[in-house]
Amino acid sequence: MQSKTLGWILLAPTLLILFFFGVLPFIYVVFVSFHQWNPFAVDPEMVFNGADNFRQIVFDPAFLNSIGVTVLFVLFAVVSELILGYVLAQAFMRDFPGKAIFRTIHTLPLIMAPIIVGSVWKLMTTPSIGIIPKFLDDWFGITMNIATSAPAAFATVVIMDIWHWTPLVTLTLIAALVSLPSDPFEQAQIDGANKRQIFWHITLPMIAPAVVATVFIRLMDALRTVDEVWMLTGGGPGSATRFVGVHIFKEVFPKTNYGYGSTISVVVLYLTIVACWLLYVTMLAPRSKKD
Amino acid sequence: MSKPLHTPLATTEQEDETAPPEENAGFLPIETNWFDRLFISVVLWIALSLFWFRFLEPAGLSIWIANAIALVMAFIIIRKG
Numbered sequence: 001m002q003s004k005t006l007g008w009i010l011l012a013p014t015l016l017i018l019f020f021f022g023v024l025p026f027i028y029v030v031f032v033s034f035h036q037w038n039p040f041a042v043d044p045e046m047v048f049n050g051a052d053n054f055r056q057i058v059f060d061p062a063f064l065n066s067i068g069v070t071v072l073f074v075l076f077a078v079v080s081e082l083i084l085g086y087v088l089a090q091a092f093m094r095d096f097p098g099k100a101i102f103r104t105i106h107t108l109p110l111i112m113a114p115i116i117v118g119s120v121w122k123l124m125t126t127p128s129i130g131i132i133p134k135f136l137d138d139w140f141g142i143t144m145n146i147a148t149s150a151p152a153a154f155a156t157v158v159i160m161d162i163w164h165w166t167p168l169v170t171l172t173l174i175a176a177l178v179s180l181p182s183d184p185f186e187q188a189q190i191d192g193a194n195k196r197q198i199f200w201h202i203t204l205p206m207i208a209p210a211v212v213a214t215v216f217i218r219l220m221d222a223l224r225t226v227d228e229v230w231m232l233t234g235g236g237p238g239s240a241t242r243f244v245g246v247h248i249f250k251e252v253f254p255k256t257n258y259g260y261g262s263t264i265s266v267v268v269l270y271l272t273i274v275a276c277w278l279l280y281v282t283m284l285a286p287r288s289k290k291d
Numbered sequence: 292m293s294k295p296l297h298t299p300l301a302t303t304e305q306e307d308e309t310a311p312p313e314e315n316a317g318f319l320p321i322e323t324n325w326f327d328r329l330f331i332s333v334v335l336w337i338a339l340s341l342f343w344f345r346f347l348e349p350a351g352l353s354i355w356i357a358n359a360i361a362l363v364m365a366f367i368i369i370r371k372g
Contacts, residue, residue, distance in 0.1 A: 051344070051354065058345040270337055277334070285321040 032262040040256045053263035063264060065239055066247035067271070073154070073243055074222045077161040081218060082211070084162065085169025092174055110167045118231025121160045125232070146233060150240030153233045157241050160228060165221070169214050176210030177203075212283050216276050223272050244268050317372040328372040332365035339364075 033053055035046040057063055092103055109117070127133045127145050136142040146153040180203070188198050204211075226245035229235065235242035235250065242250075244264070252261035317323070319331070336358075343357035 051340075054341065055344045055348070058341055267341075270334075274334055274338075277330075281321055 029262045029265055032259055033266045035259045037259040038256050039258060046259070049259075053260050054267075056260065057263055057267055062239065062242075063244075063247060066242050066244045069154075069239065069241065070223060070243045070245075073158060073161075073225070073241075074219060076158045077165075077222050078215060078218045080158070080162050081166045081169045082215065084166050085214075086173055088166065088170040089173035089177055092170065093177055106170065107167045109164045110171075112164070114164070114225075114227040115231055117160065117164050118228040121156065121228075122232050125156055146237075148237055150237055153237055153240050157229055157232060160232065161222065161225065164228070165218060169218065172210055172214045173207065176207040180206055208283055212279060215279060219275060219279070220272055223268065223275075319368070319372045323372060325369060328369045329365075331372065332361070332368050335364055335368075336361035 032046070034048060034050065036049045036053075037046040038044065088106065092099065112120075124130045124132050125144070125146050127143075127147075133144040136144050144152050146156050184202050184206075185198060188202055193201070224245045225243055226249055229241050229243055229246055230249065233241045235246040245268075248261050248264050248268070251257050251264060255261075317328075319328070321327075323331070339357050339361050340354065343352070343354055347357070348354055
């Protein structure tokens with residue numbers, strides 16, 4: 001009993017911080033999502049409008065388009081990061097000359113703030129001064145301008161995200177691979193299993209929890225991407241890179257439409273939770289005994 | 292020094308105290324406890340409401356019908372899921 005009390009006392013600071021900085025703001029956002037509220041209008045009062053914001057959101061073409069663009073972005077970015085991260089993790093499990101330096105350089109993007117990453121990539125992709133359009137033009141004769149070409153802008157944002165976040169995937173997968181026991185692999189090799197069979201039937205099932213945790217983290221991050229994209233493309237050209245985070249930003253800050261912005265936030269949170277839950281259920285959840 | 296040297300750091304009694312809540316094998320394809328089923332019910336309620344707003348409310352069907360359906364579904368899922 002005493003250890004339980006001590007446990008609660010030790011947990012109390014964390015729980016209090018979580019309550020005041022996590023739970024309370026969430027409840028407030030849900031509360032605001034049922035209101036029409038523009039604090040900078042002539043009448044800054046919150047007006048309760050029931051579920052009207054939710055009625056509006058399912059017909060809002062800008063929001064639906066932003067969801068579509070975000071899903072595409074998440075698919076391209078997260079899948080690429082996972083594959084690339086696994087390949088790099090396997091590479092780092094072996095010894096090769098310059099491994100330590102390469103690993104350090106490879107991890108450097110992780111320590112950069114997203115807004116800085118966006119600024120650097122903006123400099124690198126600006127046609128008159130950027131290194132990427134220059135070399136694309138010199139070597140392949142390709143004219144690249146992310147301010148006017150929607151596919152180029154979208155591809156650049158995806159590549160920037162892959163460059164920024166693949167090291168995180170690599171590090172988590174290295175941790176998972178290092179902790180694997182060697183016995184099953186030796187037994188599989190003795191039994192004559194090839195590399196593909198070992199990967200699908202031993203490696204992947206054993207690192208599945210780490211893979212799912214990594215995908216959770218990247219999925220949640222990618223769904224709320226704002227600063228990098230805001231800095232690089234501002235959501236354009238048109239709505240090519242207007243991801244849902246950027247859409248919320250534009251709705252809340254330039255338009256000061258706090259009620260509707262909160263509604264979008266709540267719906268996006270809902271979609272994020274559902275996506276993560278479905279991923280968990282399909283990959284990790286214990287099956288029912290009747291199966 | 293009063294404890295015997297062979298006392299394990301983690302004991303089975305300690306594990307029993309923190310055992311997870313009882314799992315239930317209902318009609319859902321995964322093992323769930325009552326909180327999982329409540330979560331599934333809330334997720335379905337929100338999905339049904341958004342679907343209703345988009346496709347059925349314009350045809351004149353009130354959202355309260357969706358809420359009633361969601362409530363019945365929640366009852367069934369929590370009791371038998």
